[in-house]
Amino acid sequence: MQKPQPFIVHEWGTFLAIAGSNGVTLEGMSHEEHPLPDFVHAAKADSVFPKWPTLKGETPVIYFYTDKPRKVLVGVDFPSGAWTHWFPSAASAGRFSGSAPNTNGHLGWITQLAPPSPTDSLPELAADSLWRFARQVPAAATVTSNGEVERFLFYRGLGKANLPVELFPEKNAGRLVAHVPVQRVILLNIEQGKLTWRPVIALKAGQILDGVRTGLRPGSVEEIALYLTRGLIQSGLFPDEARALVNTWRSSYFEHDGFRVLFILPQAWTDRFIPLHVRPQPDQLVRVMVGRIEGLTKKREALVRAALLGFASNPEKHFATLAAQGRYLEPILRRLAQTPSLKPLCERFLATELVTKGRSDARALAEQLRLGV
Template identity: 30%
Template sequence: MTQRLSKQRRWLAGQGSFARTVIVVATVVAATASAGIYCMVMANESEGTLIVHEWGTFTELQDDTGTPLGGINTDDEPVPEFVHRIHAKLLAPTHKVMPDFGFLSKAIPMNHQQVTMRMETPVLYFYPPAGMGSSLEADVNVSFRGGWISEFYPHAESDAPGLKKMNLSPERVGRLTWRGIQIGAAGTIPETTDPVWTTPRLENPARVVTPEGEAEDYLFYRGVGNFSGPLRVVTDRDANQVRIESRWDELGLPGVPEFTVMWLIEVASDQRLAYRQVTPGAHPAPQVLATVKRGFEETQFALDHKRRLYCEMHDQLCAAGLYPDEATAMLGTWDRAYFQSAGLRLFYLVPRLWTDDRLPLDVTPKQGSIRVATQRVMMGRIELVSDRQRALIEAMKQAPGEFDSQWLQEIPQSPARDKFLRGQSDFGDLGVAIPAYYQNYLDIGRFRNALLQNELQKDPTEALRQFASTHGITPALLVRQEPKPQEQGD
């Protein structure tokens, strides 16, 4: 029990007053659940069952009509360099905004307009049966319908149809196979201090080692896709409402989905947070799950709302099947993206039916007598266009004067420069005069280029065209491009 909580305490130690409240809740939750969890694990172990748990996030950006926007292959949570990538520049760091970055290579636009979905940081944990005299050998296969698995660790066999010509049509199926991994073997994991990588490391899951000798406490992968999620959020700015709709029937998916609790949250630029919990109910239109107030009053924002939201999400993740330390690891990994990055977003638990249809997973032990029990818990995240983002875009559309990128070249390469260009600090310490229009651009947030590309397509101004030309941002012209027959196998 002490080991299981140690990871929670290490992450919460850096959370200030938030930690003092949550550590009590996390400890109580873990303590009350631990007996049942370990009894369940031991029962499965005695029956010769390999338990596999997975968590991850599916992220999309929707406009006011609920239409997913392309060009979201930007990465504000980069993983360490030792992680394997199918293409070195498929994911564009958000701080790369130099004029020569408009196209990363002949065929890769900085914001690939066929990328409408981000599959972010799924990790797989393994709990083998007790009493195994040696490690358990298994093959793990993941298919990604409508997407490419762009990053993974440890080493695996990857297939990304269409990658050569950067054609990610909805019909593509990316695949990843870890063949002959040893579950519970001794191995040396890579050294890193990167929180996005170390936070998911837990005490209890078995270590996995590949035939090539790479090892980790989990299997990691993530990717990009060209498809829509199971929910649409339609914004009515005049009525200050959002309508949350299910797309299940139009997607032609089997079964009846269960959409449980959702959270509509807004994070201010100073990290104060406001949110409301949404419970789907009965509505006249069959596809409508809920209609709720969209905006928040200034008095509804507070720094300490984060702790309450964290606890609500933690409870729901555990109820969906994660162990308490797994839920803590998931929320800790995405702490900045979920709770600190300014913006308006909807979170929901993705129905298992949708995950299994979009992302089939197969774990096959080489010992035929071993059964496999999987638990997959995915968080859906829909980024919406906030009033603040809308105002910043309008300000850029009306910006006076000429745009000159020379000031960017005058900033010396340094950690402070990278931190600024990632939008994590202001320009006060850089020693150069930063134009106000460019600060507005950074303040739009992670998917700023996707939003500006969309604006260039539907309602451009001369000022916006000049800014885009100066900084290498191209209009959104490549959305859902269908492949020619001869390209299907590329």
């Protein structure tokens, strides 16, 4: 008789924040960088989304490995935030009754697992969808009560919380403070497409690292991606899972201008921050999350400030600077609004579609501002 295979559950994802030049985590980290497939379920923004979140939990995906069909109950909590997107359909979604608004988020699935099969009927994807990378893992199919099928459980959320690592972009040429042990730290700067970086194998809890914006050397995307992939495997992910994470976030991590820090968080932190419950209990449970902090330097602040002040006189010239900030434009504007003389102007820009919907052009933005939007 063949020995039963263990029941294994693996998970990966990213938590993202942006640190102002003064090291304070900025609000407004809620926008998407890449569109999710149309079939993904979304909560109503006006009912559960935290107001001006400081943390974005992106693409946690949960894989299951089983050699036989089995029914599984899965629940994931977010004590300091709310879950905003998920797939397949959840049996329960929202927050625990009696909790404060926009906190104690919860998702629950009742799903049937089946060993992977090439005949799995998965929702269709656009050819360029980043979702396809997560599917390139031969995990069990997950089937919910309404017949939705995928090779994993996906969810995403927003929180009013801080990562356990602090970044002070301007202090001592950049200071990093680790409050928990982290692995495979990547210090990365991209400016006009030129990439420089420095790896730090590990930081202990309580360790302070100064000069994080200095000593960076030229590197390639392939080199940095391999460094991170190896760290993800050492943290417990299967090689194809690690590649799925890196390929999903490759352009966002390694190809967009800006100064950022990446690091692998300990599972003990993840278990406390977003508790996961699986029944029946798996023989192995591995959760690997990448922390990501975008560092707002004074140089970048000054660039956006100049674009704001000069926009009225030359919209075409300064629109490109504002649009290039992408989903980080709102946090940057909220940082600049801390200067009283800039607050009214920042508030007008915050109300435009360039910020609220991530789309506009120079002419439309100028018109919205003239109308006092």
